[in-house]
Amino acid sequence: MIVQKFGGSSVADAESIKRVAKRIVETRKAGNDVVVAVSAMGDTTDELxxxxxxxxxxxxxxxxxxxLTAGERISMALLAMAIRSLGVEARSYTGSQAGMITDAQHGKARIVDVTPKRIRDALDSGYVAIVAGFQGFNRTTGDITTLGRGGSDTTAVALAAALDADVCEIYTDVDGIFTADPRVVPKARKLDRVTSEEMLELAAAGSKVLYIRAVEYARRHGVTLHVRSSFNNNEGTLVVNPKEGENVEEPIISGVAGDLSEGKITVVGVPDVPGKAAQIFRTVAKTGANIDMIVQNISAASTSRTDISFTLPKSEGAVVLQALEADRAESGFESLQYDDQIGKLALVGAGMRTNAGVSARLFTALFEAGINIEMISTSEIRISVVTRADTLNDALRVVHTAFGLDSDVDAVVHGGTGR
Amino acid sequence: MIVQKFGGSSVADAESIKRVAKRIVETRKAGNDVVVAVSAMGDTTDELxxxxxxxxxxxxxxxxxxxLTAGERISMALLAMAIRSLGVEARSYTGSQAGMITDAQHGKARIVDVTPKRIRDALDSGYVAIVAGFQGFNRTTGDITTLGRGGSDTTAVALAAALDADVCEIYTDVDGIFTADPRVVPKARKLDRVTSEEMLELAAAGSKVLYIRAVEYARRHGVTLHVRSSFNNNEGTLVVNPKEGENVEEPIISGVAGDLSEGKITVVGVPDVPGKAAQIFRTVAKTGANIDMIVQNISAASTSRTDISFTLPKSEGAVVLQALEADRAESGFESLQYDDQIGKLALVGAGMRTNAGVSARLFTALFEAGINIEMISTSEIRISVVTRADTLNDALRVVHTAFGLDSDVDAVVHGGTGR
Structure with missing residues (x-):
């Protein structure tokens, strides 16, 4: 059994829908049970x-x-019709018909249960089952919900888990997961295989191909993802979940990701007494902002004051600055600085866990290229650095080369996401 | 409690939706419980x-x-938002959430039960309830259905019946039911009141303001309809259900309707032996065509053959001709004629039941205007005649005048239906 997910750009118009239908029919005729999760057509969501x-x-x-759920209703019905006109029976199902039970948080509901009885019945009858991505319903209120950004990926993964599918194929407009964004690093190489742990770090670091929530769900439920292009039949990238202790020969580095969507706030002159830093982050947390890297400078002994910097999405910058300013008397800091011209580079690889010298090689490469490092943060399988925004792309290429990730040929780049 | 129905032209764009929302809010603030049935926006259905x-x-x-049900999902959600932004709480409900249970005939489902528990709960909580017109669901299959043409009118009437509403207001782009189509007969008068029996005959005769099914449903369940304009606050036309034996002073004639959508088939030279006519109509019935007026000529004694003519929607002409042709050997007729240049005029009035001389006055008026009558059929409260298509509008004006229906002023005609 295969679950396939097609995003909005794959079903943007009648022609695209027919192309996707053809691919689904091929998968079915190869002898597989097929369940499809589909997003709304192209720009439908924005228009609504x-x-x-x-x-x-x-x-x-x-x-x-x-x-918004009208969007997938349209695309899934059209896709079912297109499949049927190719001689294969298909039925479309809304989120609630497919048993996607969620909590009641409209706009960002979380899946609490999946009861895909109708989908199983459809498969037993030999139908291809088309399920509306992105949507579910809450049992208590009886209301329709949506899963938020990347919701269709999550729908596909949740169905794959509930139906115990062999693989969940995520169709996109790139050939798979690359060692870097091919639009920035032309010599980026497609990865045949990546662990879900690495994929999570890459997604968190700005890789846009998969959404974090879907990868987390796949990891938790042991679903194997296959990220591949809807424009060709090439093998894409498998996102696998090696079992605890399984001896997998990991490459040291699986990829490098860049992110220009963050800004940096520096809280200057925080009194270096216990509890002040905690108070600042409590204030930030109340705004609901997602802060990322945090660096605290060593305080100058003469002043007993310290600077705290952290990065966060630019879209949340103003709100957080306002909240901190309102709390200034309590926190006792001297001033606030905001910098929206930063770039974030993350180097990810499960192999770096056991490999010393990765940081050294990274810093050396950047230093030799004359690129300044402003902040550093590390996890077991990731090193992130903040640079000036206008040096980020150079940094990505230099690091890609330094870690031997370059391919012999340039990557082919398709039409771009979000069409 | 008031049920209000707004058609596609009343919610064609954001501005129209806001205008409709304002009207609903006014009704609510006047102290009424309000349930709204809404169609898809403007051309959405055609685009889908x-x-x-x-x-x-x-x-x-x-x-x-x-x-297609995605269409009302969009309009009802937008309408609920617009109402809420005017300070009145509103919730939208799909056909299945509103308990519109139908049989399983996709595209022309019939309502078998209405269980509007969620609508009652919404009203009890003080909400305005917006219900998707045109749609329902089948309990056995669990699938979504649509009610076919005029389905939103039917939704509104069925909700009014199930909720025991005081009145079901049908908003449209004309001021109510007129004695004739004001675009053809400028001196047409708005009727303040019409019986559902008359309304049924007018609708069957080509009046497009209300759909037959909705009027039938209202008649059967004793729902009072109020047909009125969404462009002003004028009183419209009440469609009432006088009780058996109730002494209602009826005007002799309530109106005259014209219809150019029908064609006429003449089966020439049918052997005048028992069972042949029946066989012809069995053949026609098998095609599912809706035949209307039937006329059988007196057979010429010399030939023992007769001609049978009947009218039917032009859209069904080809199929019926084909079926008859295939059956020619069995039926033994000589030839088929098809005429798509006919017009049908119907004079409707409950008062004609007890008033002799209506036919005579009708035929005289048409004769004096030089308009030829090709077929005649009568019921207790209706006389229909077929004329040449190009004389129909003249016939409508002449008859309107002859029965004293003319108003002193010309009717105001709004933007036209089906926008």
């Missing part, structure tokens, strides 16, 4: 959001979910 | 049908219903 903002300044979450 | 025909030559009924 525009309409919502025209009729109401603050559309309620329940109604917004009701509105 | 176009998409379907692009991906599949013959889209299946189940998937087509799944596709």
């Amino acid at each position: 959001l525009d309409l919502a903002s025209e009729v109401a300044p603050i559309p309620g979450g329940r109604e917004l979910d009701m509105l | 049908l176009d998409l379907a025909s692009e991906v599949a030559p013959i889209p299946g009924g189940r998937e087509l219903d799944m596709l």
Whole structure:
């Protein structure tokens, strides 16, 4: 049994839908049971959001979910029709029909149970089952919910887990997971295989191919993902879950990711007494912002004050600055600085766990290229550094080469995401 | 409690939705419980049908219903948002959430039960309840269905019946039911009141304001309809159900309707022996065509053959001709004639039941205007005649005048239906 997920750019118009239908029919005719999770067509979601903002300044979450879920209803029905017209029976199912039970948080619901009885029945009847991605429903309220960004990936993975599928194929407009973004690093190499642990770090570090939530779900439920292109039949990248203690020969480094979407806040002159740093981060946490790297400078003995810097999505910068400013008297810091011209580079590899010298090689490569490092943070399988935004792409290429990731040929880049 | 129905042209864009929302809020603030049935925005349904025909030559009924029901999902969610932004709480409900239980005939499902528990709960909580028109679901299959043409009117009436509403308001782009189509007969008068029996005859005779099924449903369940304009606050037309024996002073004639959508088939030279006519109509019935007026000429004694003519929607002409032709040997007729240039005029009024001389006045008026009558059929409260298509509009005006229906002023005509 195979679960296949097609995103909005794969079903953007009638022609694309017919192409996807053909691929699904081929998979079915090869003898597989096939379940498909599909997103809304191309720009449908944005168009619906525009309409919502025209009729109401603050559309309620329940109604917004009701509105947005019309998008997959359209794409899934059309896809089922297209498959049927190729001679294979297909049925489409909404999130609630497919048993995607969620909590009641509209706009970012979490899956609490999957009861895919109708999907099993459809497969038993020999049908291809098309399921609306991104949507579920809450049993208590009886209301429709959506899963938030990357929700269709999560739908596909959750179905694969509940149905015990052999593989969950995520179709996209690139050939798989690369050692770096091929648009920035032309010599990026496609990875045949990556662990879910590495994939999580890459996604967190800015790789846009898979969403963190879907990878987490796959990891927790032991689902094997296969990320591949909907434009060709090449093998893509397998995202695997090696068992505890399984002897997998890991390459030291699986890839390098860059991210220009973050900014840096520096809280200057924080009194170096216990509890002050904690208070600052409590204030930040109250805004709901996702802070990432944190660095605290060693305090100058003369002043007994210290600087604390952290990175966060630029979209959350203003709110956090405001919250900190409001709390200044309590926290006792001297001033705030905001820098939205930073770039973040992350080097990821399960192999670096057992391999000394990775940091040294990274810093050397950047130093030799004249690229300044402003912040550093590490985990067991990742090293992240902050550079100036305008040096990030150079940094990515230099590091890619330094760790021997370069391919002999340039990568082929398709139409770009978010079409 | 008031049920309000808004059609696609009333919610064609964000501005229209906001205008409708304002009206609903006014009704709510006047102290009424309000339930709204809403159609898909403007051309949404046609656009979805176009998409379907692009991906599949013959889209299946189940998937087509799944596709089309996305339309009301969009309009109802937007309408609920717009109402909420005016400070009144509103919730939208799909057909299945609202308990519109239907049989399993996709594309033309019939309502078998209405269990509006969630709507009652919403009203009890003080919400305005917005319900998707046109859609329901089948309990056995668990699948989504649609009610076919005029389905949103039927949804509104069925909700009004199940909730025991005081009135079901049908909002449209004309001021109510007129004695004739104001676009053809400028001196047409708005009726303040019409019986459901008359309304049924008017709808069957080509009046497009209400659909027959909705009027039938209202009649059977004793729902009072109020047909009115969504562009002003004028009183419209009440469609009432006088009780058996209730002494209602009826005007003799309530209106005159014209219809150019029918054609006429004449089966020439049918052997005048028992059973031949029956056989012809069995053949026609098998095609599912809706035949209307039937006329059988007196057979010429010399030939023992007769001609049978009947009218039917032009869209069904080809299929019926083909079926008759295939059956010619069995039926023994000589030839088939098809005429698609006919017009049908119907004069409707409950008062004609007790008033002799209506036919005579009708025929005289048409004769004096030089308009030829080709077929005649009568019921207790209706007289229909077939004329040449190009004389129909003249016939409508002449008859309207002859029965004293003319208003002193010309009717105001709004933007036209089906926008």
